[in-house]
Amino acid sequence: MAFDYDLFVIGGGSAGVRAARIAAGEHGAKVALAEEYRMGGTCVIRGCVPKKLMVFASSFPGEVADAQAYGWDAQIGAFNWGQFRSQLDAELDRLERAYRNNAGRAGVEIFDCRATLAGPHEVRLADGCEFTAKHILIATGGRPVVPEKWREAGCMTSNEVFLMDRLPKSILIVGGGYIASEFACIFNGLGVKTTQFYRGAQILRGFDEEARGHIANEMQDNGIDLHLGTDIMEMERRDSGTWVKATTGHDGTYEAVLFATGRRPNTDGLGLEELGLELGPNGAIPVDRYSQSRIPSIYAVGDVTDRANLTPVAIREGHAFADTVFGGTPTYFDHGLIPTAIFTQPEFGTVGLSEEEARAQGPVDVYSTAFRPMRSLFAGRNARALMKLIVCRKTDKVLGCHIVAEHSGEMIQLAGVAVAMGATKADFDRTLAVHPTMAEELVTMRTPTRSYGD
Numbered sequence: 001m002a003f004d005y006d007l008f009v010i011g012g013g014s015a016g017v018r019a020a021r022i023a024a025g026e027h028g029a030k031v032a033l034a035e036e037y038r039m040g041g042t043c044v045i046r047g048c049v050p051k052k053l054m055v056f057a058s059s060f061p062g063e064v065a066d067a068q069a070y071g072w073d074a075q076i077g078a079f080n081w082g083q084f085r086s087q088l089d090a091e092l093d094r095l096e097r098a099y100r101n102n103a104g105r106a107g108v109e110i111f112d113c114r115a116t117l118a119g120p121h122e123v124r125l126a127d128g129c130e131f132t133a134k135h136i137l138i139a140t141g142g143r144p145v146v147p148e149k150w151r152e153a154g155c156m157t158s159n160e161v162f163l164m165d166r167l168p169k170s171i172l173i174v175g176g177g178y179i180a181s182e183f184a185c186i187f188n189g190l191g192v193k194t195t196q197f198y199r200g201a202q203i204l205r206g207f208d209e210e211a212r213g214h215i216a217n218e219m220q221d222n223g224i225d226l227h228l229g230t231d232i233m234e235m236e237r238r239d240s241g242t243w244v245k246a247t248t249g250h251d252g253t254y255e256a257v258l259f260a261t262g263r264r265p266n267t268d269g270l271g272l273e274e275l276g277l278e279l280g281p282n283g284a285i286p287v288d289r290y291s292q293s294r295i296p297s298i299y300a301v302g303d304v305t306d307r308a309n310l311t312p313v314a315i316r317e318g319h320a321f322a323d324t325v326f327g328g329t330p331t332y333f334d335h336g337l338i339p340t341a342i343f344t345q346p347e348f349g350t351v352g353l354s355e356e357e358a359r360a361q362g363p364v365d366v367y368s369t370a371f372r373p374m375r376s377l378f379a380g381r382n383a384r385a386l387m388k389l390i391v392c393r394k395t396d397k398v399l400g401c402h403i404v405a406e407h408s409g410e411m412i413q414l415a416g417v418a419v420a421m422g423a424t425k426a427d428f429d430r431t432l433a434v435h436p437t438m439a440e441e442l443v444t445m446r447t448p449t450r451s452y453g454d
Contacts, residue, residue, distance in 0.1 A: 008133035013041015015302030016139030019318035025106030027326035034115035058189025069379035117271035142303035168255035180260035208354035339416030341409030349412025352400030363453025
């Protein structure tokens with residue numbers, strides 16, 4: 001059978017564009033891509049990139065306060081959301097053009113249209129056009145969801161944050177994951193009165209418990225009104241804002257409410273179930289380690305598979321797919337060791353096992369230290385950094401590294417190289433300290449803080 005394309009990609013985000021570019025530009029495949037909204041996907045348009053720019057914006061009041069402590073006659077005025085929003089929109093437009101141009105230069109044909117599946121090898125566009133493809137890659141990402149009970153209450157999600165006409169004076173953020181915690185820090189830094197509700201016992205579930213507690217304490221010290229074990233009982237719009245009744249009695253009225261309580265893969269209406277492909281409980285597409293679904297011609301990468309919902313992971317999955325299917329080199333991404341950073345204030349960088357995960361696997365030594373960094377100490381701030389290594393007692397291998405400190409995202413990228421290479425604690429110990437830095441603590445901890453197992 002002759003196909004119109006070797007590959008048809010549905011979704012123009014990080015995963016889809018990378019797969020399309022590699023398949024077309026490096027492996028010579030005839031590739032088409034359909035995107036119904038904007039090229040760049042969640043990360044570029046409504047996720048990592050605009051969020052990180054908001055993190056930068058929200059950090060300047062603290063920077064100016066530190067400058068004053070260091071002797072500078074520095075002052076900061078009011079934050080101009082309109083100016084920031086204008087420059088943000090321009091930057092996202094630039095990045096979208098770059099994504100589109102890079103795909104085009106690689107030979108990818110782009111359709112600005114919604115695409116669905118009409119068969120194992122058939123794609124139907126919303127304008128009525130139909131195409132055939134030997135392989136179809138679904139890279140439609142995910143979306144934030146608001147609990148059904150509150151969907152008519154006029155609440156925001158992370159998608160709408162970047163489209164606000166103005167900053168609210170007060171905000172309630174519901175959720176305890178990294179998105180909720182990051183936006184709590186962002187709004188607090190921008191001068192918004194910020195409250196955060198999380199129904200669990202501690203924010204950042206799934207991460208190292210000591211690090212989670214450290215971050216929560218720092219957030220509260222920085223002025224965020226964090227309420228753990230707290231959920232919403234009632235909510236209604238009033239002239240003065242949104243009134244919220246909490247399970248713990250912390251009732252209040254907020255100018256804005258942002259839900260960051262979960263995300264769902266974008267598989268609704270794609271036609272997968274009509275083809276007999278059973279989706280996961282949350283709508284995710286089940287795939288094997290080569291990103292192939294149970295329908296041999298259909299693959300999926302990125303957040304739509306709900307494996308590890310991070311942009312660098314999606315990019316690696318997309319690249320591996322293209323190399324496997326069109327490059328003749330079976331390749332898969334190992335999800336077992338993923339360095340990542342959470343851009344709370346302070347930041348949290350982590351790679352490998354948490355203390356709790358490592359303890360469940362065998363005897364471990366834990367090296368941990370918390371201290372006041374030189375820069376903030378001199379400025380009179382009480383901020384504390386945390387450095388932590390988890391070490392297998394039998395092999396001396398470093399199983400995990402966790403850093404809570406300013407710029408920990410930069411530090412964990414480099415620490416991740418060592419951990420991925422299988423570095424031992426002895427390797428860390430014989431590495432000379434760079435002084436004076438925060439990161440030198442990673443190579444100067446000599447005595448375990450605590451040990452577990454035989």
